[in-house]
Amino acid sequence: MGASTLQISEVRAGQTCILALAGRIDSTNADQLTARVGKLFEAGEKNLVVDFKEVLYLTSAAFRVLLVATDDAERSAARFALCGVLGHVRELFEMGGLLDAFTIHASREDAIEQLR
């Protein structure tokens, strides 16, 4: 869509890289996220967490990105997880029957702890 904005910021916590997302994820910016995740795996990242806490909404385009990322992680022998999947965003995961398709942690701290 014309004006959808998605901010992606990168934070490191020890051996884990966190991609904190904010805004909306749809087909206009899904490629931006795919490229960012792809680059990290290519660079040898072994522990990647995507934080959805500040995501306002997402469309099915986001699910495609995440499924591709799960595949990339497997190929790179890396660990890939999500956190901050709450409220309406969680409902969308549930609606899409995708809660079990990803490793989802309750919070960023939990995810870091688990991936340590």
Next chain:
Amino acid sequence: MKKPAHITYGVADSPPILVTVFNGVQLVGLISINLVYPLLVFRVADTPVELVANLMAIGMLVLGVATFLQSLRLGPVGSGFMCPATFTASYFPPSLLAAKMGGLPMVFGMTLFAGVLEGALAPLLNRLRAVFPIEISGLVIFMIGWSAGIAGLRLLLADPTAPLTAAECAVAVLTLVTMVALNVWGKGVVRMLCALIGIACGYVAAGFAGLVDAHQLAAVTAAPWIGIPTFGHVSWTFDAALAAPFAIACIAAALKALGTITICQRMNDADWVRPDMRSATRGVLADGMSTALAGVAGAMGTNTSTPAVGLASATGVGSRKVAYAVGTIFVMLSLFPKLAATLAAVPRAVAVAALLFAVSFVIINGLQVIASRLLDARRTLTLGLAFVGGGAVDVFPAVAASAPKALIPVVGSSFVFATMIALVLNLLFRVGVKKTVNLKVEVEAIEPQKIEDFFKLNGAKWGARPDVVTRATFGVIQLIDAVRGEYWRGGALDVKASFDEFNLNVDLAYDGDALEFPQQRPSNKQIRESEDGARLMAGYMLRKCADRLRSQRKDGKAIVHLHYDH
């Protein structure tokens, strides 16, 4: 389903045998208080005590079978939850009417009618909400409690053949005070079984005061310890004049079953978002079948027990195995004629006190349901006039008595008359309720924020529930996201949103190809590997997010109708 943290044993878990049995006994104690409803109906029909004893045994057998029917999942029947059956206040006022008009055969025949009707209504429940909105459900619950209380008091205070004595008054007060005191200040099991303890105290006091009829006492003594209830005396008659009261009670029972099963769903699923109508429909069908079975066997209408589910939530034991225990205990109790005879001989002062205790909760439950809605002028007038109309029936019974005979079941019952007034006014006030707004989205200027604001602003104006507005907003944004590019050829995409309190309908029309809306989710591989897979996922999500979806082509445009229940 993800089990919530406070639930120790979820619906599919198997608790240790002792936990199962103890919880089963607790629930049977809680449910047994409602045996007072059929007991009073049988008394009004001047049924001999020996027959009442047999009918009470049949009643317990019906409760046992009904509990199994609800907790098992036999094809399209049964919610599968720990949701025991109980006799209900809903069928008390119409059953009293039937008992007065045609004795027990009329009670059983009309109960059978109500059960069949509830079963038939089960798949239509969701659409009934416009006719029977939440506040009218609250009014019906309130009026059930109110008219049951008044009927109980009439039995005690206004029976010309047996005027109230000072001893009866004292026993009634003692019974009620015991129940109230244990309920307010008691703890644990004592509090939970306060009604049964109150009945036991009242029974003993009535015995000392000489209020237990010698004939009834002889029936208890003569009753064997073990025996099977007999069905030879059961017969059925029907009267069209009673169809309205039983139909209203049946809808009230169906809505209560729906509510109780929704509580079960929430109790067992930490990720619960909205009612699952499949298990709810199966549960309401089981509820209707149980009432039909009650009519056939010779009992009063049954319903799901909300207090029992509440207790299961409090104890954290929601396993359906506990429901099997409850069902088994009730079936076993039906095989003890002496127990049934003891119940049948409960003095009226004790039974009416127990009734007043039980209906207090029904009345307040009705008020709470009403208070959960924002009451605008239409609803205020609907409820206010219905209350006044219902109250007038009890204050001026002579007016109703002078009505044509066919109308007496409607105008002679405060419960039925108040409900009728509310239903008519509700339908009348729906005229002019529907509001429609439009939005044009240009392909070259799609702004999600604008779409969000459009729904947020109008949703607030309409008083629509935020969760429904959010789903509708997602539907529009998801559809636009999926069709932009290849499917949407250009020009404006028209969004038309209509709201009428029970429905939010969103129609989207655009020049281009129709999207596919699959019933099955595409596989992860399909989604990953192609744009088409991702688009199928969009169609699947749209189907899941709306309560109903329809797609068509008209005048060269693709049109998608999204319907959301409100």
